[in-house]
Amino acid sequence: MRFILLTILSVLLVVFLGPIASFWVVMIGIGLLSALIFPNSFGAFMGGALGMGLGWVGLSIYIGLTTASPLPDRMGELMGLGSGMTLVAATGVLGFLLGGFSALSGVLFRKMIRPVPQNVYKG
Amino acid sequence: MKYVSFFLTLAVSVALAILVSRPIGQIPPLAPLLDPNHGFWQNSYSEDQIAKEELSLENLSAPVEVVYDENLIPHIFAQNEQDLYRAQGYVTAQHRLWQMEFQTLAAAGRISEIVGSRALELDRMTRRKGLAYGADLGLKFLEENDPETLALVEAYADGVNQYIDQLSDARLPVEYKILNYRPEHWSAYKSLLLLKYMSDMLVGDRDLEYTNLRKILGEAGLNKLFPEFPKENDPVIEAERVWDFTPLAVTKPDSLSYPDHMLAMNPLNQPIDGTGSNNWAVAGKKTKNGNPILANDPHLSLNLPSLWYSMQLSTPEHSVKGATLPGALGVISGFNQHIAWGVTNATKDARDWYKITFQDESRKAYRYGNEWKPSQFRIEEIKIKGEEAFLDTVVYTHYGPVVYDQSFRSDRADVNFALKWTVHEGSNEQKTFILMNKAKNHSDYNLALDNYSAPAQNFVFASKSGDIAMRIQGKFPLKWREQGKFFMDGADPRMEWQGYIPFDQNPSTLNPERGFVSSANQHPVDPSYPYYVFDNSYEHYRNRRINRRLREMEQITVDDMKALQFDDFNLQASEALPVLIKLLGSAQAGSPEAEKYLGELSSWDFFADPNQKAQTLYSIWFAETAESIWRELRSTDLPIVTPNSYQTIDLMASSPSDSVFDMKSTEALEGADYHVKVGLDSLISIMNKWVAEEGDYSWANYKRTTIQHLVPDFKPFSVGNVYTGGGSGIVNATGSRHGASWRMVVELGNEIQAFGVYPGGQSGNPGSRFYDNFISTWANGEYLNFNLRTPDQQEGVLFKTTFN
Numbered sequence: 001m002r003f004i005l006l007t008i009l010s011v012l013l014v015v016f017l018g019p020i021a022s023f024w025v026v027m028i029g030i031g032l033l034s035a036l037i038f039p040n041s042f043g044a045f046m047g048g049a050l051g052m053g054l055g056w057v058g059l060s061i062y063i064g065l066t067t068a069s070p071l072p073d074r075m076g077e078l079m080g081l082g083s084g085m086t087l088v089a090a091t092g093v094l095g096f097l098l099g100g101f102s103a104l105s106g107v108l109f110r111k112m113i114r115p116v117p118q119n120v121y122k123g
Numbered sequence: 124m125k126y127v128s129f130f131l132t133l134a135v136s137v138a139l140a141i142l143v144s145r146p147i148g149q150i151p152p153l154a155p156l157l158d159p160n161h162g163f164w165q166n167s168y169s170e171d172q173i174a175k176e177e178l179s180l181e182n183l184s185a186p187v188e189v190v191y192d193e194n195l196i197p198h199i200f201a202q203n204e205q206d207l208y209r210a211q212g213y214v215t216a217q218h219r220l221w222q223m224e225f226q227t228l229a230a231a232g233r234i235s236e237i238v239g240s241r242a243l244e245l246d247r248m249t250r251r252k253g254l255a256y257g258a259d260l261g262l263k264f265l266e267e268n269d270p271e272t273l274a275l276v277e278a279y280a281d282g283v284n285q286y287i288d289q290l291s292d293a294r295l296p297v298e299y300k301i302l303n304y305r306p307e308h309w310s311a312y313k314s315l316l317l318l319k320y321m322s323d324m325l326v327g328d329r330d331l332e333y334t335n336l337r338k339i340l341g342e343a344g345l346n347k348l349f350p351e352f353p354k355e356n357d358p359v360i361e362a363e364r365v366w367d368f369t370p371l372a373v374t375k376p377d378s379l380s381y382p383d384h385m386l387a388m389n390p391l392n393q394p395i396d397g398t399g400s401n402n403w404a405v406a407g408k409k410t411k412n413g414n415p416i417l418a419n420d421p422h423l424s425l426n427l428p429s430l431w432y433s434m435q436l437s438t439p440e441h442s443v444k445g446a447t448l449p450g451a452l453g454v455i456s457g458f459n460q461h462i463a464w465g466v467t468n469a470t471k472d473a474r475d476w477y478k479i480t481f482q483d484e485s486r487k488a489y490r491y492g493n494e495w496k497p498s499q500f501r502i503e504e505i506k507i508k509g510e511e512a513f514l515d516t517v518v519y520t521h522y523g524p525v526v527y528d529q530s531f532r533s534d535r536a537d538v539n540f541a542l543k544w545t546v547h548e549g550s551n552e553q554k555t556f557i558l559m560n561k562a563k564n565h566s567d568y569n570l571a572l573d574n575y576s577a578p579a580q581n582f583v584f585a586s587k588s589g590d591i592a593m594r595i596q597g598k599f600p601l602k603w604r605e606q607g608k609f610f611m612d613g614a615d616p617r618m619e620w621q622g623y624i625p626f627d628q629n630p631s632t633l634n635p636e637r638g639f640v641s642s643a644n645q646h647p648v649d650p651s652y653p654y655y656v657f658d659n660s661y662e663h664y665r666n667r668r669i670n671r672r673l674r675e676m677e678q679i680t681v682d683d684m685k686a687l688q689f690d691d692f693n694l695q696a697s698e699a700l701p702v703l704i705k706l707l708g709s710a711q712a713g714s715p716e717a718e719k720y721l722g723e724l725s726s727w728d729f730f731a732d733p734n735q736k737a738q739t740l741y742s743i744w745f746a747e748t749a750e751s752i753w754r755e756l757r758s759t760d761l762p763i764v765t766p767n768s769y770q771t772i773d774l775m776a777s778s779p780s781d782s783v784f785d786m787k788s789t790e791a792l793e794g795a796d797y798h799v800k801v802g803l804d805s806l807i808s809i810m811n812k813w814v815a816e817e818g819d820y821s822w823a824n825y826k827r828t829t830i831q832h833l834v835p836d837f838k839p840f841s842v843g844n845v846y847t848g849g850g851s852g853i854v855n856a857t858g859s860r861h862g863a864s865w866r867m868v869v870e871l872g873n874e875i876q877a878f879g880v881y882p883g884g885q886s887g888n889p890g891s892r893f894y895d896n897f898i899s900t901w902a903n904g905e906y907l908n909f910n911l912r913t914p915d916q917q918e919g920v921l922f923k924t925t926f927n
Contacts, residue, residue: 018160019293024140031136059159069167071297071890077839078301091157091164094143098154101136108129 003043009033010051010099015059026052027102034106041107048103053096060088151303155292163300165293166890170195170218171921173294180213180285180926182278187926189214193919194907195885195893198435198444200914204557207438208275208452210926212282212309215432219449219887220286221296222428224306225833227313227450230320231255232505237302239508247515248391250503251531253524254323257546258316264549265311272554276311279452283309297889298834309450317450318553322546322578324423327393328474329659331386334609335761348766348783351657352650354773357667359469359581359595359642360630362649368628370653375603376617382478382610389532390762399662400467401688401854403641403669404585404592406634410679414872415585418684419456419465420863422856425830427841427895429883431455431865435912436560442911443560444877446865449887453556456867458877460911461563462586463869467642469579469595470658475606475620477522477613479539486518486525486539490614496521522613523547541613543620545598550576565590565633572596573626581642587871593640594631595647599624602655624654639673641666643854663769664694664852681876684868689904690854696741697729699772703744706779706796707803716807731855733823733848740820742850743809748802752795755787768852775799823847826859830882830898832889840889845882847902855904866906878906 013029021029030048039047064072064084072084081087143154156162171191180187185202187210192198197214201207216223228234232249234242249255265273287306299305337345356362400421407413423430428449435444436454445457456465481498482488488495501524503515518525522541527533551574558571568584572594579597584590600607600620611618630648632640645666647656672687704725720740727737745768752775753765766774774781779795786793813820823846832840849855849862856862867879882901886893900907 014160018158022161023154023158024144027136027140056157056159060164063159063164063167067167067169067172067890069169069890069892071163071167074839074889075163075297078837087157091159094153094157097139098136098143101132101139105129105133105136108125108132112125112129 002037002039003047006034006037006039006044006047006103007051007054009037010048010103011055011058014052014055014095018055018059023098027098030099030102031106031109034103035110038107038110041104044103044107045100048106049096049100052099052102053092055099056095057088057092060091064088146303151301156300161292163297163890166297166300166888169891169893170886170888174922175924176922177925177927178213180209180282182209182281183926188914189924189926190912190914190916191921191923192912193921194433194897195921196433196435198437198912198914200437203438204275205278207436209278209282211434211436211447211452212279212284213286213926214282214434215447215449216283216286216309218885219428219432220283220290220306221298222833222887223283223309223313223317223450225298226320227316230258230316230323232503235505235507235513237304237508240510243505243507243513246505247503247513247531248526249323250505250515251517251524251526252323252391252542253517253519253544253547254319255316256501256519256524257319257322257544257548258312260547260549261315261319261551262312264551265315265553268549269551269554272551272557273311275452275557276314276553279314280309280311296887298837301837302834314451314553317448319546321448325468325578326470326473326544326546327660328472328476328607329393329764330472330474330476330607330610331388331390332762332764333659334381335386335759335763337381337609339756339759339761339763348770348774349659350770352646353661353663353769355663355667356646356649357670358646358648359593359666360632360648360652361635361637361640362651363636364630364632364649366628366651366653370628371601371622371625373601373603373621373655375606376615380612380615382612386538386610386761388527388538388762391526399644399665399856401641401643401665401669401856402465402467402581402583403639403673404463404583405673405676405679405684406591406638407589409638409673409677410870412680412870412872414587414870415589415591416679416681416684416868416870417458417463417465417583417585417591418688418866418868419467419583420688420856420866421456421466421468422862423864424861425828425857425864425882427830427832427883427889428887429864429881431881431883433879433881433885433909437914441561444909444911445867445879446881451556452553453560455556456865457560458867458869458871458875459560459562460587460875462568462584463871463875463877464559464562464568464585465583465867466580467583468644469581469597469642469647470644470660471579471597471599471647471656472607472658473577473579473597473599474542474544475600476540476542476610477520477618478610479518479520479522479525479541479613481539489520491521492614492616498525520613540610545577545600548576548598550574550598552576564588565592568592569594581644581647583640583642585869585871587873587875590634591640592631592633593642595629595642596626597629599629599654602657604655605657606655608657628654637674641669641673643669659764662852663767665854665856668692668694668854681868681870681878685866685878685904685906687854688863688866688868689849691731691848693729693731693738693741693850693853695768695772695852696727696731696738696745699745699768699775700724700727700729700741702772702776703748703799703802706775706799708796714807716810717803720806720810731822731848731850731853733821733846735822735848736820738822738848738850739825740806740810742825744802744806746802747805747809748798751798751801751805752784822850826850828857828859828862828902830895831860842895842898845898845902863901866901867909868906869909875911877909877911879909880906
């Protein structure tokens, strides 16, 4: 559940915070979200990764569809990647990595500062 | 453990974020580029998708309205000129910011800052030619003499800067994102620099080559192969013109000695062959509706973003429309409610070279007559991306900068040459266009032109009141015969220019009897003109074709003028092909290919239409023949020019057994026919290769017209293989890389009818649908409606923006 919540909130962050802030601010935001929601490490990584990755893929496809611009194909050719679709994939992979590691950092940070339980009955 | 895993992950995240925010070699920072919210994806929007109804522009005295028509052509309605040019700056920057800045960086010799050391040689050359030095002087001239114009140029710069200051990452032109830099502020200086850059593009000289030719061929040989007037001269100003002024005296020194060197230097870049233009105006007595019609098509490199940007600029006093140069104020080629004007390049050797004899190695002084004159040093700091700056010391003499010296393009340490060029003098071209935009009649046009120095242009004119005119305007040095054709000795004061031709003695004509005026970069005048006129690159074909057509046409309509701009008739081929075939005689190389090609050639109508195969065959055959004829002349390592096509064809036709055709390296005595056969053999082998590799050799497929992005490496931003006819020396002068960069036809009736088109689009953004949308219209010889608009006109509006 927490993983799904993190994914959805990360996508929203990309869509609403993204336009007014740099990508690294979004990364910090995903890290904070992840620390707050606190899924397990694997869930955090996948949640942040899918959130930012899907957010970026979704936005680039949305822009491509609403503008019908030749630019993605031209950029793909310029960068030696062939078509615009390859660039969508590259954008997604980059978002995936950035989001995943941000979220994982967030959750590990919370784990690190979580107070070690005291007075636990040790038997 | 938990500390280790957190810090490790954090380190990976930060490292990743840093890695993708920094350039790696030539690869730009990936995350800012790919981020869909800020990166290149955002450049996918066309201008109408991100249009705003209101924008804030400070320092305006009243709101300014901008109406974009369906082609994204802005029509700016302002209450006064200050507001008008401020808005022009803002609007132009919205669509063409990267291009404006890139062109001025090129003009300032600063390309290395963006692309690294591979542009260093280019930047050094630009700086050594002194373009920035000329712009400095231009700015000083405005400060001292013309504060009104300066205020307008500064208003324009302010408009550009207000745009830059509010520019978000998302809206930053994609070229900045790829090349990873940001725009800096615009300034009045940059607008002036841009106009100097036009001079550089359009002005050449062949002093170095002629100096060498003079040594190789001798005086007589040179005059035979390079006569200063062609047999059939059809000049810009009609030959019948009577010069009704008393010319200034020019005294030629009695004994002349030229620097006695064979010069193996690497010459400066010259304007590309085929850079030229056409313009003409026909009087009402020759037109169907009785109104004058004016046409202009400047030929320049075909680039994207296009060199031109169309606009209408209106105040309550005037409304002008046409082609602007992004970075310069006003319309450069266009019309208003009263007049229309256009430009073609008026080539005339305006750059001269002087040999400088320095006193010693410090180069602090140089010989001038009996004295030593002190020189000045200008240290050019060329910043290089990713490397240390390069310092280039350029010595300035009173003639101008010493371009060639031991550190630049010369293999001889003892040879120094200074460049004297009208561009290095304070001048006020910008004022010409500001005044011309408001001109109402022929005398306003003349007043506007009185401010114009360089690059010299043939300004065509027509007015609603029925006048047509042509004036060749520029600052032309007063020269004795052959002065400046060769390198001169700078130590000899007698070699100085003796002043300038007074502007009112520059060649001009008003309402000539023949009912039309025209120019196509040919000789400006008939030999009766009292001043010395020389250039290596005069046109010999387009001018004669245009004038022939205009002489025979009556009842002319706008459509006739459009057709003439798009005329593909190859006059050179019509004169040369019969000579080639005659010289080939019965010795036709009996192969089946030769038969086939000669068959195609002999049934050709001489039109270089895109589907014509014979045009391809002719162009190769003639080029190979000329190459063979001048091969021995070219075989020295010295830079030279070869005789032009017109002269070559004339020699082949009139004296085919002349000694120029004999190959000195063979025993036998060759004539022109020998070279024609060599040319045909080359044609066959070139065609065999082409047919095997490419197949179709129709003209459009062979010449491959390409509209190239200003950064040639950005191939996907270029448009290649444009299907269109024409070629160098043809009225439709569209070659593979240059051609009609703007076409305009204006009929000056009660209601002005105007048409225009250029190979590109209004947007400089390769992601916009307005980036290259005019190209197919242009390639088909069609036009867009360019009629003046009023602010309340409703039809064909894309969107409107109000500046408050």
